[in-house]
Amino acid sequence: MSEEQGTIEKMLMQKPFKFFDSHGHPGLEKEDIDKRPGCIDFWCGNTVVARSMMGARAFLGDPNPSRIITTAEECPEMTSAVFIKYMDENNVEGMCLQAIHGITDSCPGYPDGWKWYVPNEYVKKQFIDAYPGRFTAVGGIHPRYGKEAAVEMVISAHECGFPGCKFHTPTSGYPNNPDMYPAYEKLVELGMHLQVHTGVEELPGTRAKYQDPVYLDDVGMDFPDLKILQLHCGVFNNPMQGLWNVMKFDNMYTDVTIPHPTLMHFKYYWDLDHMRFLEFFMPDKVFYGTDFPLTMAAYRSMIDNIMNMPLSMAFKHKLMGDNFRKFVGWNDSK
Numbered sequence: 179m180s181e182e183q184g185t186i187e188k189m190l191m192q193k194p195f196k197f198f199d200s201h202g203h204p205g206l207e208k209e210d211i212d213k214r215p216g217c218i219d220f221w222c223g224n225t226v227v228a229r230s231m232m233g234a235r236a237f238l239g240d241p242n243p244s245r246i247i248t249t250a251e252e253c254p255e256m257t258s259a260v261f262i263k264y265m266d267e268n269n270v271e272g273m274c275l276q277a278i279h280g281i282t283d284s285c286p287g288y289p290d291g292w293k294w295y296v297p298n299e300y301v302k303k304q305f306i307d308a309y310p311g312r313f314t315a316v317g318g319i320h321p322r323y324g325k326e327a328a329v330e331m332v333i334s335a336h337e338c339g340f341p342g343c344k345f346h347t348p349t350s351g352y353p354n355n356p357d358m359y360p361a362y363e364k365l366v367e368l369g370m371h372l373q374v375h376t377g378v379e380e381l382p383g384t385r386a387k388y389q390d391p392v393y394l395d396d397v398g399m400d401f402p403d404l405k406i407l408q409l410h411c412g413v414f415n416n417p418m419q420g421l422w423n424v425m426k427f428d429n430m431y432t433d434v435t436i437p438h439p440t441l442m443h444f445k446y447y448w449d450l451d452h453m454r455f456l457e458f459f460m461p462d463k464v465f466y467g468t469d470f471p472l473t474m475a476a477y478r479s480m481i482d483n484i485m486n487m488p489l490s491m492a493f494k495h496k497l498m499g500d501n502f503r504k505f506v507g508w509n510d511s512k
């Protein structure tokens with residue numbers, strides 16, 4: 179018999195391996211949630227994001243998860259231990275958490291902008307230090323307080339031991355804003371990477387124009403030595419430009435993270451053509467991520483779906499963990 183695996187062996191002889199989730203959101207924990215600006219709005223109010231979190235509320239034991247809630251006391255019993263529980267149940271070794279810093283433009287209801295802030299120190303204390311070997315994180319950066327403040331945000335993330343920073347365009351504007359350039363230079367100097375949100379967003383006050391991946395082209399051009407993770411690959415907004423950015427720039431990577439797979443999934447990682455495109459053109463430059471806990475209700479089925487797709491096992495290993503471990507030096511840092 180040939181050494182080559184046949185169809186049956188390829189699909190059914192899967193050896194279990196540990197996954198890595200490149201994209202999770204701390205901050206929505208019930209304890210002191212009203213002290214972290216913006217976080218309560220994920221659960222409370224009659225908004226797109228709060229309604230999309232009703233699935234997570236159901237999984238957290240809320241007997242009436244579709245009721246609109248408005249106060250911190252009514253928020254579900256979310257804790258950092260819930261992250262670990264879901265990771266353990268689903269064979270996820272580690273998760274990269276997003277500390278966040280962002281302020282939107284002025285908008286109805288928020289004349290000074292809607293603010294979202296999950297401090298670096300909070301993420302380090304509640305997650306990284308509390309569960310050694312399970313989490314890494316990126317720090318939040320934005321240019322709303324000026325260039326120097328943005329550089330300080332990079333330094334803060336570095337002092338926390340984070341391997342990179344995240345720029346959340348829907349709140350904070352275009353990523354090619356010249357006010358961000360000194361912060362990008364600092365990232366290169368410190369050997370850190372940059373994560374940039376692209377694609378649609380449903381949080382209060384956010385504007386779609388900032389999220390188009392076409393604006394990352396400038397950053398790729400101007401910072402060839404900066405490793406850039408283009409989050410969400412331009413989902414629903416300009417995915418083709420997102421794919422092209424990764425093909426054009428050696429230093430540009432992407433992920434398959436989408437916050438609401440059943441709302442937004444059809445052309446993304448539940449789509450075999452899309453996954454095969456990634457496998458063919460950029461097998462070493464794409465990461466699995468989930469936006470947990472936004473995707474809590476689908477956490478298991480997201481993994482199962484990819485693992486059951488007719489993609490090569492070599493690519494599944496890369497996508498589901500090894501690419502991101504390499505990107506952040508996970509194994510070297512342990």
Ligand SMILES: [Zn+2]
Pocket residue numbers: 201203276469
């Ligand atoms: Zn996210």
